Each structure stands twice: as structure tokens, then as C-alpha cells.
Amino acid sequence: MSVEGVPGIFCVQGDPCGAGNAAGACPGEQDGLQFGAYCGIVRTRVPGCKPYRDASKIIPTNDNEVEPLDCSNNAGGSVAVSVMGAGTYCAQQPVCAGKVFGACPGPESGLDATARCVRVQRHVWGCAV
Numbered sequence: 001m002s003v004e005g006v007p008g009i010f011c012v013q014g015d016p017c018g019a020g021n022a023a024g025a026c027p028g029e030q031d032g033l034q035f036g037a038y039c040g041i042v043r044t045r046v047p048g049c050k051p052y053r054d055a056s057k058i059i060p061t062n063d064n065e066v067e068p069l070d071c072s073n074n075a076g077g078s079v080a081v082s083v084m085g086a087g088t089y090c091a092q093q094p095v096c097a098g099k100v101f102g103a104c105p106g107p108e109s110g111l112d113a114t115a116r117c118v119r120v121q122r123h124v125w126g127c128a129v
Helices: none
Strands: 037-041 047-051 079-084 087-091 116-121 124-128
Touching: none
Parallel strands: 079 124
Antiparallel strands: 037 047, 079 087, 116 124
16 A cells, blocks of 8 residues: 555555545555554545654654544444545445445535535545535
8 A cells, every 4th residue: 555755555454544444554664664654634635644754653744633533423424534625524334435436424514515426536436525
């Protein structure tokens, strides 16, 4: 899998971090990735892997790191989903992400209309308003 800002593809064990899985696994220390990576919000405002800067694994590469949205016990759904240009909201599973044409968040605080599942890149689906 890729790590933001680091050239190359890396191995990961377990369910990988990504859209719809903000608590997923990221690559550990390996060739080309000296200190490993953690799951955080990447430039595209979706969960993705970001590199640790040092061995302490405490300092993220982005000082403005956003805490993952907690969707437990949320009427909108149990999975945090990024909506292009709007933020992160809760949705039902299966969510619209990657190769899955699925659910997107409905109206809630900060999101006036139901997001739509749209093709954001060739063969890649994502939520947008």
C-alpha cells in the first residue's frame, strides 16, 4: 500500500487504513519506510497512511492531525466517511469507497443534503455533495 509523501509501495498486515476504515493498519518499519506509518487524514481528507517522523512514533507528520470521527451509536451509520469538499460524516455499510458503489452520509449537522456516490477517479468511487 502507499504512504503519503513516501515513494514506493509497502506491505501491511491486517485490514488496511483507508476510506471507511479510519482505524485500519498501516505499514510498519521496512525498506524505504524507516519508522513505519500510522492511519491519519491525508491531503485528500480521507483516512490514509502517513509516515512517522522518528522512532518515538509520537509526532505525526501533520501537526494539525484530525481525530477520527466516532460513529458508534450514530443514527446515520457506524462508519466514518469522507465527503469531498464537505468533511467527514457517518454512513451505513457498505460505504461508497474504492471499488464499492455504496452508501454515503445523509443530511446531518454540517451536511445539508445527502451526499452522492460518484466516480472520483477511474474505477474509484467516493462520496460528494
